[in-house]
Amino acid sequence: MQARASEGEAPATASATAVLGDALNLPYADQTFDCVIASEILEHIPQDDAAITELVRVLKVGGTLAVSVPRWLPERLCWLLSDEYHSNEGGHVRIYRASELRRKIVSGGMQMTHAHHAHALHSPFWWLKCAVDVSNSEHPAVTAYHKLLVWDLMRRPKVTQLAESLLNPLVGKSVAMYFTKLRSAESETALGYSVASG
DSSP states (O other), X not given: OHHHHHTTSSOTTOOOOOOOOBTTBOSSOTTOEEEEEEESOGGGOTTHHHHHHHHHHTEEEXXXXXXXXXXXXXXXXXXXXXXXXXXXXXXXXXXXXXXXXXXXXXXXXEEEEEEEEEOTTHHHHHHHHHHHOTTOTTOHHHHHHHHHHHHHHHHOOHHHHHHHHHHHHHHOSEEXXXXXXOOOHHHHHHHHHHXXXX
């Protein structure tokens, strides 16, 4: 956080704390955060419905939930090319369709505001790794492509930014979705009670 503050990317008073916890039982009270981010997490969790419930629970009403997961088509190709890619412990346990994940989150009292695809240049990298052997990071083609990705990350040249923006809708590696929390669990329970009583 100090590094970000020195670069003017965060207020000088900002702080950050790493907390070890369980995604199915987050160590925070209801409605703790204005914004919750779950980036490339849900595809690893067998009980994703329970994890989504927790993400929504700790978010304040009116707050923003940002979720990203691997996109269906690029991920499906990885699974077809390599069993090792997804069958290892802690690996990906499912491939989401965006509509399925959106339905799961919206059913918890959220409203989707927008979505986009990202990281198109990363899709061919993972297809290449899956094709040659996921664990073989020394393969010449893999190391060459990895250098390209690092160069792009560090330099952000206009040519790769343009290429990625054009390719994201087609082969973006990730889908990112953003939601607003409409109501709390308590208000939902009260609403159900009043309807039942009426």
